[in-house]
Structures are given as C-alpha cells and as structure tokens.
Amino acid sequence: MARYRSAPAGEKLRESLDRLPGIGQQAAQRISDWCLYRNGGDDLLNALSAALSEPLCSSCRLRFDPRLGASCPLCAEFSRQQQPILVVQNTKTAHLALESGYSGGMFVLHGVLSPSNNVGPTQLYLDTLFERAQLLVPRTLYVALESSVEAQVTLEFIARRLPAHQIIAWDVDQLPHLIRERMHETG
C-alpha cells in the first residue's frame, strides 16, 4: 500500500505562514493550498520578490520607488528643513500622515516593544531613531502609535532614552486633524 507523506517544503511553507501576524494554523493551510494547488503561488512569489527588491531607506525605514532616484525622497526633503520627526507604528499610519499633508521627518517602527514576541529595541531599530533625534532642531518628536499597553511602554521607553527632547504623543485617530493644525502653525 502506498504511503502518503506531505512534501517537506510545503510543510515548511505552512509553518512560515503560521508564524505571520494574525494568520493562525487554519488560514496558513488555506493560503498554502491556494499557493500550491490553485496557481496563486507564482503571482505571490513574483510580487513578494519584486517588493523585497525595492530599496529600504535606512533612515525612515520605508521602502521607496527606485524610479524616483537613488535615495529616499522623503528623507531627502526632510534633510533640507529642520523639522520634528513623526514616529509611527506601521506603514498604514505613515501613509495616512503623508496623505494628510505631513511633510516633516518620519520614522516607522514596524511594531512596538513586545518582550513576549521577542520584539525589543533592536528589532524596531530604535538606535537609528535615537541617532537621528540627536540632530534635531528643535528637539521634538511626535509619536503616533495604536493604543495598547505595549505601545504605551514603547512611548515611555523612547521618552526615557531622549530626556532632552520634547516627546508629543499623537492620537492616531486624530492624525489628519493634528497634522493640519501643525502645518498651519509652522506655515
């Protein structure tokens, strides 16, 4: 009698998908089946490979369109002005800020401190943020994180490490309004 054993690379794919945030075992199985048996895999592979090849700015931690030049347009613009840095938790908030007319410095954490998920200051590249903060005039950071205990801990950690800076917490839900107000103040 023939014995079936699941193919090992497919098994690894399911495990990798299961580790993605918010996926879980059942969804990992469905996505993996879609990739391997319903021709979704090639599209996904191409899209992922293309997205990963786009340059990642080491200063703001956003990927940018290489057709616009060799360096990140956001940080190139920022270096010409002396403006505060806006620290955000994810690309969703970064895009919301930019769409709302924000034009200062940006830093994307891609997460918050979470010891139980092995996310520490290194994973969030906080040293890069602290180095950039030392060059700021005025010494102001806006921090717009989602509301959670971990986000609050992250905000406090940043404030402790930058005692000479003014750290202003921004409510993500109020972001467009806060940005309009700030842009109005600074002209």
Ligand SMILES: [Zn+2]
């Ligand atoms: Zn940048």
